[in-house]
Amino acid sequence: MARSRLERLTGLLEQQMDADLLLDPEVGKELVLFTSLTGREVALFVDRRGRVVDLVVGDAHTVVMMDHDIRRGTRRLAGVRCIHTHPGNSPHLSDVDLSALRQLRLDCMAVIAAAEPHRGSAAYLSPDGESAIETVGPLRYEKLCAFPWRETVRLYEKSASSVETTATGAEKERAFLIGLEETAAGEEPPLEELAQLAETAGAVVVGRMTQRMERPDRATYLGSGKIRELTLALQVTRADLLIVDEELLPAQQRRLESLTGIRVVDRTAVILDIFASRARTREGKLQVELAQLQYLLPRLTGQGQALSRLGGGIGTRGPGETKLETDRRHLRRRMSELEGELNHVRHHRERLRHSRQRSDLPLISMVGYTNAGKSTLSSLLVARFAPLGGPSPAGEDKLFATLDPTTRRIRLPGEQDVLISDTVGFIRKLPHSLVRAFRATLEEIVAADLLLHVVDASHPAAVEQMRTVEAVLAEIGAGEKPVLTVLNKIDRLQPGGMDALLRPPDPWVALSAHTGEGVDGLLEKIARLLPDDRVTVDVLIPYDQGKQIDHLYRIGVVRELTYEAEGVRIRADVPKVYAGALLGRQMTVPEET
Numbered sequence: 001m002a003r004s005r006l007e008r009l010t011g012l013l014e015q016q017m018d019a020d021l022l023l024d025p026e027v028g029k030e031l032v033l034f035t036s037l038t039g040r041e042v043a044l045f046v047d048r049r050g051r052v053v054d055l056v057v058g059d060a061h062t063v064v065m066m067d068h069d070i071r072r073g074t075r076r077l078a079g080v081r082c083i084h085t086h087p088g089n090s091p092h093l094s095d096v097d098l099s100a101l102r103q104l105r106l107d108c109m110a111v112i113a114a115a116e117p118h119r120g121s122a123a124y125l126s127p128d129g130e131s132a133i134e135t136v137g138p139l140r141y142e143k144l145c146a147f148p149w150r151e152t153v154r155l156y157e158k159s160a161s162s163v164e165t166t167a168t169g170a171e172k173e174r175a176f177l178i179g180l181e182e183t184a185a186g187e188e189p190p191l192e193e194l195a196q197l198a199e200t201a202g203a204v205v206v207g208r209m210t211q212r213m214e215r216p217d218r219a220t221y222l223g224s225g226k227i228r229e230l231t232l233a234l235q236v237t238r239a240d241l242l243i244v245d246e247e248l249l250p251a252q253q254r255r256l257e258s259l260t261g262i263r264v265v266d267r268t269a270v271i272l273d274i275f276a277s278r279a280r281t282r283e284g285k286l287q288v289e290l291a292q293l294q295y296l297l298p299r300l301t302g303q304g305q306a307l308s309r310l311g312g313g314i315g316t317r318g319p320g321e322t323k324l325e326t327d328r329r330h331l332r333r334r335m336s337e338l339e340g341e342l343n344h345v346r347h348h349r350e351r352l353r354h355s356r357q358r359s360d361l362p363l364i365s366m367v368g369y370t371n372a373g374k375s376t377l378s379s380l381l382v383a384r385f386a387p388l389g390g391p392s393p394a395g396e397d398k399l400f401a402t403l404d405p406t407t408r409r410i411r412l413p414g415e416q417d418v419l420i421s422d423t424v425g426f427i428r429k430l431p432h433s434l435v436r437a438f439r440a441t442l443e444e445i446v447a448a449d450l451l452l453h454v455v456d457a458s459h460p461a462a463v464e465q466m467r468t469v470e471a472v473l474a475e476i477g478a479g480e481k482p483v484l485t486v487l488n489k490i491d492r493l494q495p496g497g498m499d500a501l502l503r504p505p506d507p508w509v510a511l512s513a514h515t516g517e518g519v520d521g522l523l524e525k526i527a528r529l530l531p532d533d534r535v536t537v538d539v540l541i542p543y544d545q546g547k548q549i550d551h552l553y554r555i556g557v558v559r560e561l562t563y564e565a566e567g568v569r570i571r572a573d574v575p576k577v578y579a580g581a582l583l584g585r586q587m588t589v590p591e592e593t
């Protein structure tokens, strides 16, 4: 019985109704009959030409309208209206119905009570305001079927188009965050870091939900009861993007998308997205594209098929974007092309590094969690201690503000010059594809003589962040490098407020890159930690070889300069490797003092 009813219902699909009526009365009777026989709600979706575009049968009290991707974003309407039934005789729209109307931007949302006399209500978005809704009813069945929905749509779209032309910029994606509750969570609110990532990627966070679980559900990430709760929360918050705090299996992602009806991206995709929008240099761009393709390859089938109409947004930006639709073979070809180009860049970087080694200035690499203050400290050091001066990138309160390493020269108190390089920040659950792709950049770290591990000591998760950085260092083969730990942002600490757990390994310094407090101490420490392999030379440079003087200034520290008959006599501290070459030019190395 129910089965043949269902068949009759599905027979409605793609059928054409009178486009001016909200609902064909005969079709409505089918719906009502079905619900009164089965106790199950049924929802009919009709487009503006009167075609039935979809039909959803729900459990009692849950209308599964979220399966639909009919929204067009911004302030346009979906071009689809929904008429559904309620078991029993309530002719009123529920809160969920109204939020579905708002969220899906339906042309109209209507309900009919399955019990006699089949009264019902209709609601539509008000032309007056952002998400205001107007409701009419309860109405008699015939009245409801003839509800002038076209008129309300016309009024709404007229007002919306005037709003749209005055609105500035694109509307932000409304992201809802989910994750597992961490057992050892610090004082930080749950999913705080993911929220920062989402905001950095350009979304607004409209809600979060966590579940205490040992490990994620293999099919749906969260448990099924939680998913139900989530679906409601998504409607209420009008979220249009779901971000999951962990890398999802492709099947999990698809399952979640079909359960929630909105786009689902994972933490990795958000990080890749940020990297894509940040990469400036050719190398950075190549690396991000490669990482994106590596991430995409296993996810190629089906991804975004249902949702591609939404266009842009988090997880779709960057150089990989246009390749989404192409097949795997093409992806693989592009990946090997990229690898080739990157190898090329890598060789170039290696040559650079060699020439730097020949200049023998010690290289100090800043490492640390994203937003720890590496760039701020680096610019402070350059502003105060650069021998030549010059601008430097300022820090930004954004995750992954720095992507491409920049190297600067500064002078230590003992008059020794060193190179200091600011690098990309690390993060918990750093996508493996990124670590692999950024190998060249990370090699800068491996090549350093000393690492400055910058820690945001005021961060509630500082200890965990330190561990993350140490783990990544080990992973890239820099685990054995000498490290000087820099506890930064002490200006933000309450007196005695440093986390007792934050006991950094020796050697360490505490400072504020903001106020400059403690920075002199840092330089002294660096000077002491660097292997001192410089010697003082005394050379006579003929007047016709002025270039050599520049050279000496570049590689060392000139202590004394006197003009003699045959040339300029210079006493300078230079790296040992140069001393040999200089001696070859019959210069003398005075006794070291």
Ligand SMILES: Nc1nc2c(ncn2[C@@H]2O[C@H](COP(=O)(O)OP(=O)(O)OP(=O)(O)O)[C@@H](O)[C@H]2O)c(=O)[nH]1
Residues within 6 Å of the ligand: 368, 369, 370, 371, 372, 373, 374, 375, 376, 377, 394, 395, 396, 397, 398, 399, 400, 401, 402, 403, 423, 424, 425, 426, 488, 489, 490, 491, 492, 511, 512, 513, 514, 515
């Ligand atoms: N109060 C305070 N704020 C600081 C200090 N150092 C850095 N900041 C702020 O922290 C934020 C992040 O600084 P950045 O220098 O961009 O951090 P980063 O480590 O380079 O970050 P990424 O490049 O994203 O990895 C900025 O808003 C800085 O102004 C400090 O000592 N005290």
Ligand SMILES: [Mg+2]
Residues within 6 Å of the ligand: 374, 375, 376, 395, 396, 400, 401, 402, 422, 423
């Ligand atoms: Mg930075």
